[in-house]
Amino acid sequence: MKIGIIGGGSIGLLFAGYLARNNEVTIYSRTETQASILRSKGVTIEQNNTSNTYRVQATTSTNSVSDEEFMIIAVKQYVLEEVLLQLNDLDKIPTVLFLQNGMGHIDALDKLKNRTILLGVVEHGALKIDNARVLHTGIGKTKVALFRGDKDKADLLVRENTTTFPIELHSNWREILTSKLIVNAVINPLTALFKIKNGELIYNRYFYHSMEALYNEIISVIHPVTDNMWQQVCEICNNTAENKSSMLRDVEEGRKTEVEAILGYVINEAKRKNQKLILTPFLFEGIKGIEDRGKYNG
Template identity: 30%
Template sequence: MEVVIAGAGAMGLLIGTYLSEAGVSVSFFTKREEQAIELRDHGAIRVKDGCDRIFKVHAFSDLEQAPQHAFWILAVKSNDLRDLVNRLENSVRPAHLMFIQNGIRHYDLGKATSIQSVSVASLTHGARRTGNRTVVHNGVGVMGIAALKGNQIHPSHLYIANSSFFPMIQEQDGLQMLLKKAIINCCINPLTAILDLKNGELLTNRSAHHLMQMIHSELAAGYPEAVKTLPLSAVEAVCRKTSNNRSSMLTDRSHGVLMETDTIVSAILEGKEEMMPTLKTFELLLKAIDDGKEKS
């Protein structure tokens, strides 16, 4: 089955290169035709440990060119997700949808879509895009996959790409998987975006590390069952594995685009604001930054 990846950012390119390497037919659906042309004509590049590898892929920016009944991996930003799902429902009708966004808002969207076969995935790899077709894989993590509804066979098509450099595991509870990733993101992303720090600097900057501890303690109070298996040491391990990475929020802020505050932070805070005052303060700071972007 052909795999279409909507969005050729860092994670989209990372997944696409490992699938292509495993022999899967991969296409990218991009916003810009310029990027689609580069990917079609020259391939996608993955840089790992200083070595470059080029992978042949297809790419298109016009949804009318989309293959029918393909396996779609949605690697777009959360802010663009609902519109894309609506367009796919009304025209392409994919055989399967996989959501890989940060946060937890897309869980309900995946449940509600009229597309019958849906899964969610959570990635902890460190990756950054450079240019239109190159991804630097600078931290090996895990791709966890959980089925939401419909044909449970479809996600298994991806496991051909399972390897020591791109490990993939099957998760039973999609919501808990997403919740744990959102908790990790809440400990890392707001701090890096506000303080302009790389992930690893949250461990070496004493004050930033103390703030991370405070947020983790608040999350443990708000989500005791989830954090029971997610101690601070697990968050610190993610920071080490992705030490040279700029978080998605910091990247968005640097590029002058809206950050994913709602789906990562606000969704976690809902109904628990009084238990998480530090995280609430960071949510307001992030929203203040984004409010300034909208007015400029």
């Protein structure tokens, strides 16, 4: 299968490497510099003191994508609109999978003309080392669900499921995105503001109380789809105890965060339901303030 991947970040490289084992993969990068390196060196996935390199094609994201059979869009949500505007021939691709955090991009999908649209959440830990190397810091799952179109197209991706790169097909896209949104909304802003690894949220009783209070406020707006959602949040903190959240890494490296796609969505939902929030706006303003401090370099 000819698979295109928009985005040369940690998730884009991770997917490119694993999917290149059985498919013809092209990475559409933001810069020609990265594309050139990928063409010459391929994608290297490092994990548990092992290193495997996979050959891929690469070009810039402004080039035509019409030759692909399956497109994976793995960019941050805050640049998604810009990317979609650049891809003039995206509608010629039969199947597109979106892998964004948050749920702010859902309304835009109805405007797309692609026959099959899939939505996914990624639970893997991945850290981009350089333009061609990614560290697979933790094996999780990729959960995929049909937004509209042909379910058989989703099955094509699920066939790539392996023990090191599990892919699951789910029946309800809203359920998987809602669960991921709650996890991200609880863990990411607190770790970014306190500048702590995920595990400290459960090992430090004061941070734990803050996490619990934030969770209760968020689920008053975004209702969990399972009864054990709090347990899932705590388990993720424990299983990724030594990991830094993506938002913390963005803060440390002076990048823009996805707080608008995550907490911003919660705040907008609360306004729509005429609910008053306290902790969520405080955290939102705190993270935006850090971005605006002069560290954010675009």
